Amino acid sequence: MVTFDEEKQKKRLESLREKEEEELTQMLSQKYGIPYANLEQMPVDLDYLKLIPEEKAREGKIAVFQGVGKKLQVGIKNPELSLTQNLIKELEKEGYEIQQFLVSTNSLEKTWAKYKEVPKFEELSKGAIDISPERIKEFLSQTDTLRKLKETFLERISEQKNRRISDLLEIILSGALSADASDVHLEAREDKVEIRYRLDGVLHDILEFNHKAYQLLLSRIKLISGMKLNIREKAQDGRFSIKTEDAEIEVRVSALPGPYGESLVLRILNPKNIAVAFKDLGINKRLEEIIRKEINKPNGMILTTGPTGSGKTTTLYAFLKEVNSPDIKIITVEEPIEYHLEGLTQTQTNPQKGYDFSTALRSILRQDPDIIMVGEIRDKEAANIALNAALTGHLVFSSLHTNDAAGTIPRLIELGANPNIIAPSVNFSIAQRLTRKVCEKCKKEYTPNEEEKQIIEKIINSLPNNTPKPNTKNLKLFKPEGCEACNGIGYKGRVGIFEGILIDEEMEKLILKNPSESEIKETSKKQQIMNMAQDAVIKVVEGTTTLEEVKRVVEIN
Numbered sequence: 001m002v003t004f005d006e007e008k009q010k011k012r013l014e015s016l017r018e019k020e021e022e023e024l025t026q027m028l029s030q031k032y033g034i035p036y037a038n039l040e041q042m043p044v045d046l047d048y049l050k051l052i053p054e055e056k057a058r059e060g061k062i063a064v065f066q067g068v069g070k071k072l073q074v075g076i077k078n079p080e081l082s083l084t085q086n087l088i089k090e091l092e093k094e095g096y097e098i099q100q101f102l103v104s105t106n107s108l109e110k111t112w113a114k115y116k117e118v119p120k121f122e123e124l125s126k127g128a129i130d131i132s133p134e135r136i137k138e139f140l141s142q143t144d145t146l147r148k149l150k151e152t153f154l155e156r157i158s159e160q161k162n163r164r165i166s167d168l169l170e171i172i173l174s175g176a177l178s179a180d181a182s183d184v185h186l187e188a189r190e191d192k193v194e195i196r197y198r199l200d201g202v203l204h205d206i207l208e209f210n211h212k213a214y215q216l217l218l219s220r221i222k223l224i225s226g227m228k229l230n231i232r233e234k235a236q237d238g239r240f241s242i243k244t245e246d247a248e249i250e251v252r253v254s255a256l257p258g259p260y261g262e263s264l265v266l267r268i269l270n271p272k273n274i275a276v277a278f279k280d281l282g283i284n285k286r287l288e289e290i291i292r293k294e295i296n297k298p299n300g301m302i303l304t305t306g307p308t309g310s311g312k313t314t315t316l317y318a319f320l321k322e323v324n325s326p327d328i329k330i331i332t333v334e335e336p337i338e339y340h341l342e343g344l345t346q347t348q349t350n351p352q353k354g355y356d357f358s359t360a361l362r363s364i365l366r367q368d369p370d371i372i373m374v375g376e377i378r379d380k381e382a383a384n385i386a387l388n389a390a391l392t393g394h395l396v397f398s399s400l401h402t403n404d405a406a407g408t409i410p411r412l413i414e415l416g417a418n419p420n421i422i423a424p425s426v427n428f429s430i431a432q433r434l435t436r437k438v439c440e441k442c443k444k445e446y447t448p449n450e451e452e453k454q455i456i457e458k459i460i461n462s463l464p465n466n467t468p469k470p471n472t473k474n475l476k477l478f479k480p481e482g483c484e485a486c487n488g489i490g491y492k493g494r495v496g497i498f499e500g501i502l503i504d505e506e507m508e509k510l511i512l513k514n515p516s517e518s519e520i521k522e523t524s525k526k527q528q529i530m531n532m533a534q535d536a537v538i539k540v541v542e543g544t545t546t547l548e549e550v551k552r553v554v555e556i557n
Contacts, residue, residue, distance in 0.1 A: 021104045029102040032079050035230045039065055039075055039107035042229065043165040043216040044114050048072060051096075052087055054115040060087045063103075063111040066223050072096050073223065075103035075111065101230070142174070146197075146487040149175035150207045157213055165216045173242060175206070176268055177249070179487060182309075183268065188214065188261035199487075200436045200494045201309060211261065218255075218262060225253040233257050247271050250336070274339040278318040282495035282544075284535055286467065286528070290428070290500060295319050295397075298370075300427035301390040303377075305402040305411075311434045311496055312399040313338055316373055319397055320344065323371060332373040333360040345369075357382040365389060374398040380416030387417055390425040404532070405431040405501040406520040409511055423503070423511040430500045433532060433553040435545045436491035442483035443490075443543070445476050452477070452547055459537040459556060464528040470541045478543045495544055497554060499531045 022038060029036035048067035057063055061077035062084050072091065076084050079100070088098055142152045149171065156167050172195065176184050181197035193214040195206045222229050225238025235256050242249045252267040283291065294302055302319070304312040317339055324330060324343050332341075335349040335357070345367070349356055357374060358381040364372055365385075376399050377383045390396045402411045408429035412422050448456065457472050480490020501507070501524045510523055530538070536550040550556060 018104075018106050021106055025102055025104040025107075032102060034076075034079060034100050034102045035228070037073075037075060037101035037103055037107070037230055039063070039103055039111045041215050042066065042219045044111055045166070046114060046117055049111070049114055051091065054112060056087060057115075058112060060084045061105075061108060062087055063108055064091075065111055066219075067096075068224050068226075070096050071099065073099050073101065073229070075101050075107060077103065077105060077108060142171075144178045145484055146175070146179060146204075146206060147484075149178070153207055153209075157209055165213070165220050168213070168217055169220055173251070173266075173268075176266075177242075177244070177270065180270070180273060181268060182270075182273065184264075184266040186214070186217075186264040186266075188258055188263050190260050193261075199489065200491055201434055202436070204489065214261070218264065221253060221264060221266070222255065225251075227253070227255060232262055252336070269336065269338045271339045274314050274317055276314050276318055278322045281315060281318055281498075282539070283498050284530060284538065286464075286530070287430075287498055287500050287535075290502065290529070291319075291430070292322075294428045294502075295323050295395075297395060297427060299390060299393050299395055301387065301396040301398065301425050302427055303408055303429045304397075304399045305405060305408050305429060305431045306399075306433060307401060307403070309434070310432050311494070312432065313375065315430070315432060315496070316375075316397050316399065317341065320371070320373055323395075328370040329368065330371040330373070331364045331367055331369040332375070333357060333364060334373075334375040349375075358385060361385040361389070365394075369394065371395045371397070376400070377412075377415070383412055383415045383417045384421070387412075387421045387425040390427075391421065402431070404517075404521075405429045405499050406517045406524065407431075408501070409515065409520060410517055413514060419511050419514055423508040426503045428500060428502055430498060431532060432499075433497045433536075434494045435497055435536065435539070435553050436549050437493045437495050437544055438478050438480050438546050438549070439483065439486035439490055439492045441485045442481040443478040444481050446479055448475055448477050448547070455547070455556060456537055456541065459534055460541070463534055463538075464530060466528045467530060467534075470538070472541075475541070477540060477547060479546055479548075491549065495539065497532050497536045497539065497550070499535065500529050502527050502529075 026036045042065055044065045045067055048064045051064050052062060060083040061081060063075045064072050065075055066073040074088065078084060091098060142148060153168065153171050156171060172184060176197055179197055179199055181199055183198040185196040185198070185203065187194045187196065188211070192208045193211060194208045196203045197206050219229055222238070224240045227236045227238040235254070238253045240251050240253070242251060249271070250269045252269065254265045255262050304315050306312055320330060320341060324341065326343070331345045331347070333347050333349060337346050337348045340346065347360055349360055357376070357378060361374060361382060362385060372389060372394055374382065374386050374396065377386055386396050386398055400408060400411050402408055409422060413419060453472070453475060456475065460469055460472055463469055482488040482490045486492040501520065507523060510519065532554050533556045536554045536556060539545050540547050540550055
C-alpha cells in the first residue's frame with residue numbers, strides 16, 4: 001500500500017518554488033546588469049545589517065548583508081522600486097559606497113530573520129579594519145600553539161552562530177601569526193575542507209572542517225579581499241590588511257576553482273619575518289667579507305638568485321639596511337613591497353596600469369638615486385636598463401630565478417642582455433636556499449651511520465683550502481624530536497645556505513665568450529668560496545640543521 005506523505009510533499013514543493021525563484025532572479029540580474037547573489041550562502045554581518053532598520057528594510061525590499069569600512073554589499077529585490085532607491089540614496093549621503101546585488105524574496109526573508117540577533121552584539125566602529133587589533137590580540141593568546149588553535153577553532157565552529165564566521169577567520173589568521181606561517185592554504189576536498197600552514201617553507205596539515213562553514217568563510221574572505229562574490233569559476237586575486245599592535249600586515253589572497261569548490265591561499269607578508277639583519281642571514285665568514293666589500297662599492301650590480309621562496313628578498317633588504325645612511329638616496333621598485341624601510345623611497349609595480357619594472361626603472365633613474373633595488377629582473381628591457389644603470393654610477397641590487405650562482409650570467413644572456421655589458425656591470429652573484437633550523441629546545445644528539453659519515457667527510461674534504469675543516473673523528477650530529485615550542489615539528493626558524501661568484505678580471509674575460517654554466521663553475525673554484533653543498537654540511541656539523549633537512553633543499557651527494 002502506497003502512503004502519501006503530505007509533509008514531505010510540501011517540503012518538496014517549497015524547495016522547487018525556491019529553486020525556480022532563484023533561477024528567475026538570475027535571469028533578471030542579466031536583464032538589469034546587476035550581479036546575482038544567494039544570501040543563504042553568504043555570511044551576514046549584523047553590524048551592517050542594522051544600518052537600515054528592519055521595518056524600513058522590509059518595506060524597501062532591501063538588506064545590507066556585508067560591509068568593509070564604508071563599502072557596503074546590499075541585496076535588493078527590485079531595482080525599479082522607489083523605496084529601495086531612496087534607502088540607497090540615504091546610505092550614499094552618509095558616505096557609504098554601495099555595491100548592489102539582485103536577490104530573491106527567499107534570500108531577503110532569511111536575511112531579515114537575522115534582525116532578532118542584532119541586540120546580542122556590540123556596536124563596531126564603521127571606519128575600523130575588518131580584523132580588529134584587539135580581537136587579534138585576544139585570539140593570539142588562545143592560539144599560541146597549533147594544539148590550542150585546533151581546539152579554539154573547533155569550539156567556535158560548533159557554536160554554529162553567524163557571527164562566528166568572522167571569529168573563524170580571525171582564529172585562522174591569529175594561529176598563522178603565532179606560528180610564523182608564511183601561507184595559509186584552505187583546500188576544498190570532496191567531503192571536507194583542509195587548512196594547512198606553510199611553516200618554515202614546509203606545508204603542515206592543521207585541521208579540517210565542513211563545506212557549509214567553508215562557504216561562509218570563503219564569502220567573508222572574498223569580501224574583505226575585494227574579490228567578486230558571485231564569480232566561482234574563474235581564478236581571482238585580492239588583498240587585505242591585519243593591524244596588530246606592532247605592525248600592519250598585508251595578506252595577499254588567491255582563489256582558484258576546483259572540482260569540489262574554490263581553494264584559497266592567503267600569503268602573509270609579515271614584516272618581522274622579512275626584517276632579518278645582515279649578521280643573522282647565516283652567511284659564512286669568507287663570503288660575508290666579500291659581500292660587505294661589494295655592497296659598499298659606488299657602482300655595479302649585485303644579484304641574488306634562487307627559486308621562489310629561497311629568501312632572495314630578505315637578503316636584499318638586509319643589504320639595504322646595511323648600506324642605508326642619510327647621505328645617500330636609495331630607491332626600490334618591488335612587487336609587492338613586503339617591508340617598509342625607513343629612509344628609503346619605495347615604489348610598487350602595477351602591471352595592470354602599465355607600471356611594470358621597466359617603466360619604474362626608467363622613472364627611478366630620473367630621481368638621481370645612488371642605490372637602486374629592483375625586486376626581480378624578469379625581461380630583456382628591465383635587464384638592460386638595470387645593467388646600464390650599474391655602468392653609469394649606480395649600485396644596483398636585484399634578483400633572478402636561477403638554480404645557482406653560475407647560472408646568473410647564462411640567464412642574463414638568455415634574457416637578451418649583451419655579454420659586453422654584463423661583464424663590466426655585474427660585480428657579484430649570490431645563490432641561496434633556506435633550510436629549517438633544528439629546534440634548540442628539543443634537538444637530540446646522535447652518532448651518524450656510515451653512509452651519513454661518508455657524505456659529510458667527502459664534502460668536508462672538498463672545502464676550499466682557505467676554509468678551516470671541522471674534525472670528523474668523533475662526529476656527532478643532531479636530529480629533531482618535537483616539543484611544544486616547535487609545535488611538535490622538531491624545527492623552528494630558518495637559516496640561509498649560500499654560495500657566490502665574483503666577477504673578477506678572469507671571469508669578465510670568460511663572460512665575453514658566452515660561457516656555459518660548467519665553465520663558469522670551473523673558473524670560479526679559484527676564488528676559494530664555498531658552494532651551497534659545502535655551506536650546508538658545515539651548518540649540519542655545527543648543529544644548526546640536520547642532514548635530512550639539507551638534503552631536501554640542496555644536492556649534497
